[in-house]
Amino acid sequence: xxxxxxxxxxxxxxxxxxxxxxxxxxxxxxxxxxxxxxxxxxxxxxxxxxxxxxxxxxxxxxxxxxxxxxxxxxxxxxxxxxxxxxxxxxxxxxxxxxxxxxxxxxxxxxxxxxxxxxxxxxxxxxxxxxxxxxxxxxxxxxxxxxxxxxxxxxxxxxxxxxxxxxxxxxxxxxxxxxxxxxxxxxxxxxxxxxxxx
Numbered sequence: 001x002x003x004x005x006x007x008x009x010x011x012x013x014x015x016x017x018x019x020x021x022x023x024x025x026x027x028x029x030x031x032x033x034x035x036x037x038x039x040x041x042x043x044x045x046x047x048x049x050x051x052x053x054x055x056x057x058x059x060x061x062x063x064x065x066x067x068x069x070x071x072x073x074x075x076x077x078x079x080x081x082x083x084x085x086x087x088x089x090x091x092x093x094x095x096x097x098x099x100x101x102x103x104x105x106x107x108x109x110x111x112x113x114x115x116x117x118x119x120x121x122x123x124x125x126x127x128x129x130x131x132x133x134x135x136x137x138x139x140x141x142x143x144x145x146x147x148x149x150x151x152x153x154x155x156x157x158x159x160x161x162x163x164x165x166x167x168x169x170x171x172x173x174x175x176x177x178x179x180x181x182x183x184x185x186x187x188x189x190x191x192x193x194x195x196x197x
Contacts, residue, residue: 010064012054133146
């Protein structure tokens with residue numbers, strides 16, 4: 001997984017709240033194998049409208065999505081994160097996220113930056129008024145900066161560490177393999193173990 005410490009990109013506004021994972025990617029597209037090839041399925045129903053802002057030409061190439069509250073609620077499909085990543089998004093900004101979506105995002109290198117709804121609304125308004133608006137998400141400072149706005153965001157410490165070091169859950173465990181081996185070597189042999197013989 002590619003590390004994410006600081007990301008600068010253009011912003012696409014999504015003036016919708018309670019965006020569930022079926023709206024992000026309909027279930028019928030979750031039958032594909034693998035983590036790639038979902039770009040054309042992102043917001044599939046909404047993008048039939050040529051004026052849908054996220055996929056409209058004026059926001060082409062955006063890598064930061066700013067949504068209304070409750071983004072990624074609903075079912076636990078990891079495909080929703082894969083579709084966002086395949087489309088080019090590296091950061092999603094909202095006032096709140098579905099818990100499972102947030103966990104899936106971290107495992108796949110997508111920053112979910114939780115901000116106050118007033119700040120999210122200001123970012124959406126700025127992006128709608130100025131297509132091509134550039135913003136920077138800074139995990140060290142825990143801020144989103146755009147058009148003179150400096151917006152603090154919340155993220156738990158472990159997710160922040162994983163993103164900044166480019167580690168999914170398995171890689172995070174393997175990064176501690178020496179400590180794990182030392183612990184296992186020091187344990188009495190009569191205790192149960194998960195290591196095969």
